[in-house]
Amino acid sequence: MRRIYLDYNASTPIDLVVAPAMGPFLEDHFGNPSSGHWAATPAKAAIEKARGQVAALLACHDDEIVFTSGGSEANNLALKGVAWPLKAKGDHIVTSTVEHPAILEPCRFLTQCGCSVSFVPVDGAGHVDPDDVRRAITSKTVLVSIMHANNEVGTIQPIEQIGRITGDHGILLHTDAAQSVGKIATSVDALGVDLLTIAGHKVYAPKGVGALYVRRGASIEPLIHGAGHEGGRRAGTESALLTVGLGAACELAGDPEAMERVRALRDRLWQQLQAKLGNRIALNGHPEYRLPSTLNVSFIRRPGSEILSQLEGLAASTGSACHSGRIELSPVLRAMRIAPEIAMGAIRFSLGRGSTQAEVDEVAQGISRVFLERGSHA
Numbered sequence: 479m480r481r482i483y484l485d486y487n488a489s490t491p492i493d494l495v496v497a498p499a500m501g502p503f504l505e506d507h508f509g510n511p512s513s514g515h516w517a518a519t520p521a522k523a524a525i526e527k528a529r530g531q532v533a534a535l536l537a538c539h540d541d542e543i544v545f546t547s548g549g550s551e552a553n554n555l556a557l558k559g560v561a562w563p564l565k566a567k568g569d570h571i572v573t574s575t576v577e578h579p580a581i582l583e584p585c586r587f588l589t590q591c592g593c594s595v596s597f598v599p600v601d602g603a604g605h606v607d608p609d610d611v612r613r614a615i616t617s618k619t620v621l622v623s624i625m626h627a628n629n630e631v632g633t634i635q636p637i638e639q640i641g642r643i644t645g646d647h648g649i650l651l652h653t654d655a656a657q658s659v660g661k662i663a664t665s666v667d668a669l670g671v672d673l674l675t676i677a678g679h680k681v682y683a684p685k686g687v688g689a690l691y692v693r694r695g696a697s698i699e700p701l702i703h704g705a706g707h708e709g710g711r712r713a714g715t716e717s718a719l720l721t722v723g724l725g726a727a728c729e730l731a732g733d734p735e736a737m738e739r740v741r742a743l744r745d746r747l748w749q750q751l752q753a754k755l756g757n758r759i760a761l762n763g764h765p766e767y768r769l770p771s772t773l774n775v776s777f778i779r780r781p782g783s784e785i786l787s788q789l790e791g792l793a794a795s796t797g798s799a800c801h802s803g804r805i806e807l808s809p810v811l812r813a814m815r816i817a818p819e820i821a822m823g824a825i826r827f828s829l830g831r832g833s834t835q836a837e838v839d840e841v842a843q844g845i846s847r848v849f850l851e852r853g854s855h856a
């Protein structure tokens with residue numbers, strides 16, 4: 479199979495419009511944005527323009543955007559940065575069982591620092607029940623962190639409903655929107671969140687940049703202490719090069735037509751696989767509340783990694799890993815209680831701006847051929 483990239487949830491290419499916007503900051507405008515002379519002016523202005531572009535996508539104030547090195551840092555800043563100043567008030571955090579490691583690991587760290595963390599379960603479609611969040615909240619809870627959309631199966635969580643619950647309790651709500659920004663609406667007021675994570679390389683910006691939205695009034699301790707960059711919330715000389723890339727990407731990201739095209743291709747891939755393989759495949763994730771880009775399919779009783787290894791040109795992901803002959807199932811699918819013989823066969827296809835109908839048709843054809851060929855020998 480020729481090279482086909484269906485792993486946009488892992489990373490996106492830098493958009494053709496984004497790269498030229500960054501060019502002048504690679505070549506000419508090297509000044510430190512904090513300096514007080516002419517060399518600082520273009521860099522400082524560009525960073526503030528980028529902040530405005532990111533804020534426009536989230537419908538928030540410019541000063542509520544803190545630039546970070548990516549989604550992982552934004553998540554760490556949200557969790558540790560909130561837990562620290564609020565420790566006199568409480569030490570309990572609520573999150574879910576299907577979060578990205580960039581949430582689960584800081585939570586594990588915080589438990590070592592004396593916090594306690596409750597993990598709300600998900601149903602078979604990967605959906606959190608807001609009532610479980612309500613029940614998990616105690617008088618010691620200072621933060622709820624539930625991802626907006628899951629990276630593996632694409633299930634979209636009911637953040638608006640959870641936001642009403644945290645609002646009623648006066649508790650901060652963070653959402654990891656690394657996968658949802660640019661794919662579905664992420665207005666912070668509509669979602670009712672106080673903190674929201676963006677990862678640049680999931681929205682056609684470069685790697686190494688992201689942002690955390692921090693609602694005005696929410697106090698946050700920096701992870702990196704130093705000079706007062708980013709309103710005292712993240713020390714370190716800002717990169718105009720990277721923030722300009724993120725800003726330009728966010729300006730492009732809100733196009734609903736582009737996403738509808740991706741959704742139609744995603745559905746076409748699913749329909750073709752279903753037509754060829756019928757009940758030998760199963761959909762993982764919510765049939766309706768799911769990212770338009772994401773199709774996680776289980777090829778029943780066949781390791782997803784084995785299928786992908788037969789199709790060298792195809793870049794897609796399997797959540798399950800094979801270690802010393804044993805298949806380790808994806809923690810997300812385990813949390814969804816997907817039966818092992820189904821979970822082992824999961825492949826995540828994630829589509830994006832560059833995906834085409836010809837690619838989708840070729841992948842459906844190639845995957846079905848590999849599955850049926852090997853299946854008949856088994």
Ligand SMILES: Cc1ncc(COP(=O)(O)O)c(C=O)c1O
Pocket residue numbers: 487488547548549550551553578580625627628629654656657677678679688
């Ligand atoms: C849901 C989610 N959160 C956080 C991250 C981490 O983002 P970054 O790679 O920018 O650190 C990812 C990346 O895969 C992700 O999918």
